[in-house]
Amino acid sequence: xxxxxxxxxxxxxxxxxxxxxxxxxxxxxxxxxxxxxxxxxxxxxxxxxxxxxxxxxxxxxxxxxxxxxxxxxxxxxxxxxxxxxxxxxxxxxxxxxxxxxxxxxxxxxxxxxxxxxxxxxxxxxxxxxxxxxxxxxxxxxxxxxxxxxxxxxxxxxxxxxxxxxxxxxxxxxxxxxxxxxxxxxxxxxxxxxxxxxxxxxxxxxxxxxxxxxxxxxxxxxxxxxxxxxxxxxxxxxxxxxxxxxxxxxxxxxxxxxxxxxxxxxxxxxxxxxxxxxxxxxxxxxxxxxxxxxxxxxxxxxxxxxxxxxxxxxxxxxxxxxxxxxxxxxxxxxxxxxxxxxxxxxxxxxxxxxxxxxxxxxxxxxxxxxxxxxxxxxxxxxxxxxxxxxxxxxxxxxxxxxxxxxxxxxxxxxxxxxxxx
Amino acid sequence: xxxxxxxxxxxxxxxxxxxxxxxxxxxxxxxxxxxxxxxxxxxxxxxxxxxxxxxxxxxxxxxxxxxxxxxxxxxxxxxxxxxxxxxxxxxxxxxxxxxxxxxxxxxxxxxxxxxxxxxxxxxxxxxxxxxxxxxxxxxxxxxxxxxxxxxxxxxxxxxxxxxxxxxxxxxxxxxxxxxxxxxxxxxxxxxxxxxxxxxxxxxxxxxxxxxxxxxxxxxxxxxxxxxxxxxxxxxxxxxxxxxxxxxxxxxxxxxxxxxxxxxxxxxxxxxxxxxxxxxxxxxxxxxxxxxxxxxxxxxxxxxxxxxxxxxxxxxxxxxxxxxxxxxxxxxxxxxxxxxxxxxxxxxxxxxxxxxxxxxxxxxxxxxxxxxxxxxxxxxxxxxxxxxxxxxxxxxxxxxxxxxxxxxxxxxxxxxxxxxx
Numbered sequence: 045x046x047x048x049x050x051x052x053x054x055x056x057x058x059x060x061x062x063x064x065x066x067x068x069x070x071x072x073x074x075x076x077x078x079x080x081x082x083x084x085x086x087x088x089x090x091x092x093x094x095x096x097x098x099x100x101x102x103x104x105x106x107x108x109x110x111x112x113x114x115x116x117x118x119x120x121x122x123x124x125x126x127x128x129x130x131x132x133x134x135x136x137x138x139x140x141x142x143x144x145x146x147x148x149x150x151x152x153x154x155x156x157x158x159x160x161x162x163x164x165x166x167x168x169x170x171x172x173x174x175x176x177x178x179x180x181x182x183x184x185x186x187x188x189x190x191x192x193x194x195x196x197x198x199x200x201x202x203x204x205x206x207x208x209x210x211x212x213x214x215x216x217x218x219x220x221x222x223x224x225x226x227x228x229x230x231x232x233x234x235x236x237x238x239x240x241x242x243x244x245x246x247x248x249x250x251x252x253x254x255x256x257x258x259x260x261x262x263x264x265x266x267x268x269x270x271x272x273x274x275x276x277x278x279x280x281x282x283x284x285x286x287x288x289x290x291x292x293x294x295x296x297x298x299x300x301x302x303x304x305x306x307x308x309x310x311x312x313x314x315x316x317x318x319x320x321x322x323x324x325x326x327x328x329x330x331x332x333x334x335x336x337x338x339x340x341x342x343x344x345x346x347x348x349x350x351x352x353x354x355x356x357x358x359x360x361x362x363x364x365x366x367x368x369x370x371x372x373x374x375x376x377x378x379x380x381x382x383x384x385x386x387x388x389x390x391x392x393x394x395x396x397x398x399x400x401x402x403x404x405x406x407x408x409x410x411x412x413x414x415x416x417x418x419x420x421x422x423x424x425x426x427x428x429x430x431x432x433x434x435x436x437x438x439x440x441x442x443x444x445x446x447x448x449x450x451x452x453x454x455x456x457x458x459x460x461x462x463x464x
Numbered sequence: 465x466x467x468x469x470x471x472x473x474x475x476x477x478x479x480x481x482x483x484x485x486x487x488x489x490x491x492x493x494x495x496x497x498x499x500x501x502x503x504x505x506x507x508x509x510x511x512x513x514x515x516x517x518x519x520x521x522x523x524x525x526x527x528x529x530x531x532x533x534x535x536x537x538x539x540x541x542x543x544x545x546x547x548x549x550x551x552x553x554x555x556x557x558x559x560x561x562x563x564x565x566x567x568x569x570x571x572x573x574x575x576x577x578x579x580x581x582x583x584x585x586x587x588x589x590x591x592x593x594x595x596x597x598x599x600x601x602x603x604x605x606x607x608x609x610x611x612x613x614x615x616x617x618x619x620x621x622x623x624x625x626x627x628x629x630x631x632x633x634x635x636x637x638x639x640x641x642x643x644x645x646x647x648x649x650x651x652x653x654x655x656x657x658x659x660x661x662x663x664x665x666x667x668x669x670x671x672x673x674x675x676x677x678x679x680x681x682x683x684x685x686x687x688x689x690x691x692x693x694x695x696x697x698x699x700x701x702x703x704x705x706x707x708x709x710x711x712x713x714x715x716x717x718x719x720x721x722x723x724x725x726x727x728x729x730x731x732x733x734x735x736x737x738x739x740x741x742x743x744x745x746x747x748x749x750x751x752x753x754x755x756x757x758x759x760x761x762x763x764x765x766x767x768x769x770x771x772x773x774x775x776x777x778x779x780x781x782x783x784x785x786x787x788x789x790x791x792x793x794x795x796x797x798x799x800x801x802x803x804x805x806x807x808x809x810x811x812x813x814x815x816x817x818x819x820x821x822x823x824x825x826x827x828x829x830x831x832x833x834x835x836x837x838x839x840x841x842x843x844x845x846x847x848x849x850x851x852x853x854x855x856x857x858x859x860x861x862x863x864x865x866x867x868x869x870x871x872x873x874x875x876x877x878x879x880x881x882x883x884x
Contacts, residue, residue, distance in 0.1 A: 276732035292712035312696035
C-alpha cells in the first residue's frame, strides 16, 4: 500500500453535513427517527440519497430488490466490485445511527477515492439495502442480492400481506423482481459494513473499533402452555390448570439456564397472550414468543434444546401440556479472516483501540457471508442503547468508523490485486 | 303453613320441556349456548320467554332496564312482591344452565301457585335480569332495579361504547331508561335465585342443595411492571430490566400467598400484555389484569393488600417499577337469615341434603342485598364446570332446585304475613 493511500482520510465536515441532513428525514421530536420500510419517510430518505449520489458525481444504480447504490468505476471495466454499505430503513421510532451511519460511511469512502483519483484493481459500490429491519421481511434486499431469497420467505410478512404488497407498489417493486435480484457470485470482491455496536462491550473495553468475528445465530419459536379454562371465582386454586403459572415459571427459569450454562448467549420472551384473556377466566393457554441467540451453530442448537427442556419441565410441574412451533433459525455467520485482518490493520494505522467481538444482532452482512469475503466494523454505542431514540455514538467515533472503512477498503483492494 | 301448600311440587315434564326449548335458542354444536346480551339469540330467548309467560296465563312486564318479568297477582293489590329469578344472557360460548335454570324455576313456581289457586299475602314475580354476565356492564338489570346504577357505571362498557349503544338500540332501551328503572324499596318482599353452584363443593359433600350464606366480594386491578425496552440481542441478560421477569415472579407468588394465608379465597391473572410486544425487544412493560375474591369484606381488603405487597416485592427484586390501577370492588353480600332459614326448611321438607356455602361467583342477588331480604339456592355442577359447554347439572337436581324455590317462596310468603 502506497503512502498516499495510507494517509487518505474522509472529510468530517461533509460527512457530518450529510448525516445531519439524513437525520431530519423522518425525525421524531425526541431526537430519533421513524423510517419503517416503504413509509413516506423511508422513500424520502432514499430519494435524498439518490440525489446526493448524483450531486457527488457518482453513478446511481437501483436493482430489482430496490437496493439503492452509488457506483464508482475506479477499477477495470467489468472487474469485481467491493460492496460497502448498510440500510436507511429503521425500526419504528428508532435511532439516527442504526444503518444510516454505514450507508453514509460507504458513500464518503467512494467520494474520497474519487476525489483522490486513485485507480484500484476493483470497483467500489456504496449500497443501501432494502428492509433490513424487517418492517416486512427482514434482511430483504441483502438476501435478494445474495440469491438467498425464496418464494416462501415472502409468504408471511411480519406486518401482513396487504401492507407488504402496498409497500412494494409504493416503491415500484414486485415479488418477481425481488426473486430475480441475485448478483453473480464472481462479481463481488467482498462486503464491509460499518455499524453501531448496540451494546456496551466497546465502551467497557475502552475501544473505538470492534472487529466483528461472527454474527450471532438466532432461533425462535412459539411455545403454547396448555391448561384448562375455568371460572376464576368458583374453581379452587388447587383444582386449576392455569397456563400462566407454567409460562411464568418458564420465563424465570430462562435466566437460570443462560446464567449457568450459556454465558455468551441471550434469550427473550417478548410477547405473551393468555387465552381466552379475561379477568375472570383461568387462562387455558399461554402463548409465548421466544427468541434466543448464540455465537456458534453448536451452541445455538444446544441452547434451543435446553430452553425447550426447561419449558417441558415447567409445563409438567404445573400439569400443563406444551406445544412448540419452531420458527427456524438464522445460522451464525463467520466473518472472513482476510477482511478481519484488513480491519485490524486499518485500525492500527489509524491508532485506534480495537477488540474482536461477536455481533449479537443480525445484519445484512450475514446475507452475503459465504458469497464473498465479508466483514463488519463496529463503533461504540453510548449506554448500549439502540432501536430507541436514546441511540447515540459520539461524532468522533463515527469518523473513526468511516476512516476505518476507508482504510479497510483500500487494503482489501490491494490484497485482491496481490491474490489476483 | 298448611298441608296443601307443603305438598305442592313443580311439574317436571313442563319444566323440562321449557328448559329444552330454551336450550335450543343460541345453541352451539357442542351442547352449549351462545347468548351474549342483546345478541340475536339473546333477544330471541327473551321473545320466547315473553310468549311463554302469556301462554301460561301470567302477566308480562318489562321495565326500563329491559328486565323481563312474569307477574302473578296472588296477593293484595299493590301488596309487596316476592321476586324470583335470574338471567337469560350467557357468557360467550357458555352453558345451558347458568341463569336459564333460575329463570325457568321461577316461572314454574308462579305457574304452580296459579294452578293451585292459592291466595298469598304477597304477589309473585319471575324475572329475567338484563346483562348479568357483563357482555356490556354486568349485573346491569339488577343494579338498575335496585337503584344502584349510576351514570359512571355506564361509562366504560367492557365491549366498548359503540357495541353497548348499538345493543341498547336493538333492545329498545336507553341509558336514561336504565338510570330510571329503580323500584321503590317497600315494593319488594324479597328476592330468591336458584343457580348452579359452578364449583365442586356440593358434589364433594354429597349434597343436593347449597344454602348460600354470602356472595363473595371481588376486587380487581391492573398492575403494570415497568422495566426498559432494549435490543434483545445486544443487551446482556445482566443489563436488562425485563418487565416480564417481575410479572412472572408475581404470578407464581400469588399461589403461595393464597395457599399460606387465604385458604378460602381465590385470585387470577387472566390477561398479560408485554409492551412493545416483539420477539426481539426486551419487554419494557408487563400489564397484568388481576382479580381476587374473598367471602368477607375484611378478608377481601387484606387479600388485596397482600397481593399488592407481593407485586411490589417482586418488582423491586427485578429492579422494576410498579403502577397500580385499582378498578374498585364489589363488596361481599350477606344473604338474609330469614331467607336462609326458609331455604333450609324447604330442603328439609323435601328430604334433600343441604349445606351452607359461599358463592364464589357474583350474581344478581348481590345487587338486591340491602334492599330486601335476599337468598340463593345452589344445585350441584357436575365436575364444577361452568362458563363452558361442559356445564351440566343432573335433571333430578334441577327439579330439586325448583321445588326448593317453590317451598322457599311459600314459606317466605307466610313468614311475611306473620311479620306483617
